[in-house]
Amino acid sequence: MERSVHIQRMIDADSYDLLVIGGGATGSGIAVDAASRGLKVLLVEKNDFAEGTSSRSTKLVHGGVRYLEKAVKHLDKEQYYFVKEGLFERGVILKNAPHLTNKIKFVTPLYKWHELPYIYSGLKLYDILSGKMRLGKSRLLFKNETKQKLPIVNDKGLKGGVLYFDGQFNDARMAVMLVKTAVNNGATAINHMEVTGLIKENGVVSGAVLKDNISFKQYNVRAKAVVNATGAYADFIRKMDDENAEPVLKVSSGIHIVLDKKFAPTDYGMMIPETDDGRVIFVLPWEGYALVGTTDDPTTIKDHPDVTENEIEYVLKQISKYYKNPPRKEDILSAWSGIRPLVKDPDATTTEEILRNHYIEVSNSKLVTITGGKWTSYRRMAEDVVDRVVKEFSFKAGPCITVDLKIAGGENFDPEGFKILKNKYNIDNDIAIHLHKSYGSLAEEVIGSCDMEMGLTRLEKEHPYIEAEVYYCVKNEMVVHVVDFLIRRIPLGLLDKKAAKHASKRVLEIMAHLLGWDDVRISLEQQLINERFDGAI
Ligand SMILES: Cc1cc2nc3c(=O)[nH]c(=O)nc-3n(C[C@H](O)[C@H](O)[C@H](O)COP(=O)(O)OP(=O)(O)OC[C@H]3O[C@@H](n4cnc5c(N)ncnc54)[C@H](O)[C@@H]3O)c2cc1C
Numbered sequence: 290m291e292r293s294v295h296i297q298r299m300i301d302a303d304s305y306d307l308l309v310i311g312g313g314a315t316g317s318g319i320a321v322d323a324a325s326r327g328l329k330v331l332l333v334e335k336n337d338f339a340e341g342t343s344s345r346s347t348k349l350v351h352g353g354v355r356y357l358e359k360a361v362k363h364l365d366k367e368q369y370y371f372v373k374e375g376l377f378e379r380g381v382i383l384k385n386a387p388h389l390t391n392k393i394k395f396v397t398p399l400y401k402w403h404e405l406p407y408i409y410s411g412l413k414l415y416d417i418l419s420g421k422m423r424l425g426k427s428r429l430l431f432k433n434e435t436k437q438k439l440p441i442v443n444d445k446g447l448k449g450g451v452l453y454f455d456g457q458f459n460d461a462r463m464a465v466m467l468v469k470t471a472v473n474n475g476a477t478a479i480n481h482m483e484v485t486g487l488i489k490e491n492g493v494v495s496g497a498v499l500k501d502n503i504s505f506k507q508y509n510v511r512a513k514a515v516v517n518a519t520g521a522y523a524d525f526i527r528k529m530d531d532e533n534a535e536p537v538l539k540v541s542s543g544i545h546i547v548l549d550k551k552f553a554p555t556d557y558g559m560m561i562p563e564t565d566d567g568r569v570i571f572v573l574p575w576e577g578y579a580l581v582g583t584t585d586d587p588t589t590i591k592d593h594p595d596v597t598e599n600e601i602e603y604v605l606k607q608i609s610k611y612y613k614n615p616p617r618k619e620d621i622l623s624a625w626s627g628i629r630p631l632v633k634d635p636d637a638t639t640t641e642e643i644l645r646n647h648y649i650e651v652s653n654s655k656l657v658t659i660t661g662g663k664w665t666s667y668r669r670m671a672e673d674v675v676d677r678v679v680k681e682f683s684f685k686a687g688p689c690i691t692v693d694l695k696i697a698g699g700e701n702f703d704p705e706g707f708k709i710l711k712n713k714y715n716i717d718n719d720i721a722i723h724l725h726k727s728y729g730s731l732a733e734e735v736i737g738s739c740d741m742e743m744g745l746t747r748l749e750k751e752h753p754y755i756e757a758e759v760y761y762c763v764k765n766e767m768v769v770h771v772v773d774f775l776i777r778r779i780p781l782g783l784l785d786k787k788a789a790k791h792a793s794k795r796v797l798e799i800m801a802h803l804l805g806w807d808d809v810r811i812s813l814e815q816q817l818i819n820e821r822f823d824g825a826i
Contacts, residue, residue: 290472292767296501298477299510305331305477306684308497308512310484310526313343314664316518317464318671318691320471320478325694326675326686330476331510332468333499335483336592337773339464341520343664344777345627347545347571347582350383350390350456350665352376354560355569357415371646373418375665379456380422382665386463386696387704388729392424393457393573395558396439396450398611405429405449408562412453425454438557443613457558457573460664461777462727465766467667469697480767487515487529487656494530494656503769514682516657516674521590521628523660530656537648538660539633540590544600545582547623547784552616553579564607572608578622578784581608585629593825594626622785625826632661649674651681668692698729706732716745723753727779728761735761749792754779759799771796771814772821782826790822 307323309316312334320332334340352375360368383390397412399405412427428451435450436442468478486498488509496511517526527534552572559572573580584600601624609615632648647662647670659674672689679686695702703709707725711718714736724732735757736744744757762768762778774796775789776782782789797818801811 290469290478290765290767292479292481292503292769295472295477295479295767296482299331299479299508302329302331302477304496304511304513305329306513306682307331307678308333308510308515309518310497310516311341311518311520311522312338312464312468312478312480313341313518313520314339314460314464314467314667315520315659315662315670316516317467317471317478318667319516319518319659319674320476321467321474321694322668322671322675322689322691323678323686324471324474324476325690326679326688328675328684328686330471331512332471332476332478333482333484333497334478334480335502337480337770337777338468338478338767339461339777340592340773341522342627342629343464343520344461344783345543345545345625346460346664347543348457348460348573348575348580349393349571350379350458352379352415352418352665353663354411354415354453354455357418358411361411361414367646372415374669375663376415376419376422378665378669379424380419381668381692382458383424383456385691385694386458386466386699387702388698388726389463389466389696390456390458393455393558394425394438394556395453395455395560395571396430396435396442397453397560397562398435398439398442398450399448399562400446402448404562405451408451412451415453423454424456427451427453439554439559441552441554441612441614442559443611452557453560455558456665457575458664459727459780461780463664463696465778466697466699469766470694473697478767480773481769484526484529487526489654492654494652494654513684514655514657514678516659516678518659518674520630520660523630523658527652527656527658530652530654534652537632537650537658539631540588541585541629541631542588542594542600542626543583543585543629544596544604544624544626545580546601546604546621547575548579548581548616549620549622550577550579552612552620553577559611561608561611570604570607572611576780576784588626588628590628593821594628595825596624596626600626622787623783623826625783630660647673649677651677655681657681698731700730702729706730710736714741714745717753719753720745720747720755724755734765738764748779748795749781749788752781752788752792754781754792756795756799759796760803763800763803768800770817771800772817774800776821776826782821786822786826790818793818793822
């Protein structure tokens with residue numbers, strides 16, 4: 290998956306069946322679905338794969354306990370089916386991407402007696418809706434069990450808790466592996482390639498104008514169908530098609546903070562069922578740290594949204610009641626914000642109330658737009674839109690096969706495979722686990738991608754990321770900027786900005802050597818590193 294090879298492929302191609310705009314969860318999922326049905330697909334992303342919302346999620350593969358509560362409270366059939374579908378998709382993702390996912394146990398600490406039966410019955414219903422895809426049995430916990438499972442929890446007034454199960458995943462790597470899966474099925478995919486205009490013939494969209502954000506070259510590409518999967522940017526592309534198109538999105542932002550190890554729950558996530566404004570907040574164990582989020586506020590669209598002081602204060606305030614020793618601002622290692630592409634609902638008074646369902650539209654000039662939904666439902670969204678495209682454009686295509694299609698690295702995955710890596714290459718346990726969980730059955734290719742002794746060197750002490758990954762990701766995962774690697778191929782940039790800035794020195798050296806960068810390019814990279822790790826991620 291070398292970028293220059295894919296650009297050449299695009300230049301050589303006469304035309305495509307499908308041009309997919311946007312390399313997040315939605316676009317990369319569509320590329321997998323369409324390519325695996327035999328269609329000729331080009332996927333383009335203006336930044337890095339998953340640089341938008343898809344690397345900024347809470348990293349849960351879930352039906353959504355909060356949506357279930359709404360379904361029951363308001364007897365809302367749509368919310369109910371949304372949760373049920375999410376629980377089915379959760380099972381599919383855990384099965385097809387075993388390397389990038391794990392089952393996670395949650396404890397909900399409760400301080401009022403009446404909450405216990407309420408939350409317990411809700412989570413039992415969550416179990417029932419999971420059907421065969423159930424990950425474990427929810428149950429009530431006594432106070433002592435709650436404390437034992439969540440040693441960080443504030444036990445003053447604690448009555449007990451409820452244990453339940455959900456899925457957790459590595460969102461950024463999932464998107465990259467989906468792109469790889471699409472490519473393995475014949476797709477062409479290019480990051481840092483922006484759609485700047487649509488081409489029309491006789492009033493029908495027949496391709497797009499692309500700008501390479503690395504070389505600044507421009508290309509015209511022809512495609513029978515063009516799918517707009519640009520998340521929060523969907524209305525921008527719709528306006529390229531029809532300047533009078535009414536916006537369909539009402540976006541909202543959500544932040545996450547990462548807290549030092551001492552605030553991290555060990556094996557169990559903590560679900561805070563009700564904040565002051567009736568939301569849910571999760572405190573998750575993530576790479577040994579605590580990932581906390583999220584918020585829901587109206588926002589404007591930006592590639593790298595800022596995290597405001599108010600948002601940070603809100604999150605710290607909401608979680609402080611639940612911690613024995615509440616974290617303070619100084620304990621935050623990193624924070625970032627993501628934008629939800631929510632489909633407008635005239636009846637909703639806040640963005641929080643808007644249903645997370647997806648939306649598909651075919652314009653008069655045949656631009657296909659898909660937006661909304663959530664990460665967990667990416668596969669279903671892709672199936673729905675490709676079904677629609679096949680019908681609308683009378684394509685000859687096979688049936689959808691993605692329920693049983695392994696995501697790259699998930700083929701022949703052995704859960705104990707990290708032990709083999711550890712013994713065969715004599716590497717530390719944490720490095721073996723990291724490689725195994727990030728690259729799955731491709732982990733040995735990563736180790737073999739450069740001189741072994743040098744390649745096994747850690748990029749940052751106390752973190753399991755190694756130099757060989759830089760070599761591998763440049764050659765095989767289209768890493769073009771240092772920050773692409775540090776934020777989305779490994780999660781260091783999201784976990785700890787200071788550590789990422791420190792590691793960037795060595796990553797820059799390796800990439801400059803590999804890609805033959807001159808001084809101008811090196812200083813541009815340094816500028817990007819400073820922007821990302823001193824400012825908004
Ligand atoms: C705070 C937060 C927490 C969340 N947590 C969860 C969770 O735990 N579980 C879950 O299932 N879901 C979660 N979600 C929802 C989920 O993250 C999103 O639904 C999903 O990532 C949206 O993916 P997307 O591909 O539609 O959008 P994006 O990931 O934003 O991708 C769209 C892409 O299009 C690109 N693009 C835009 N314009 C152009 C152009 N002109 N040319 C080329 N490319 C272009 C953008 O750069 C972007 O990368 C969360 C969302 C938020 C905001």
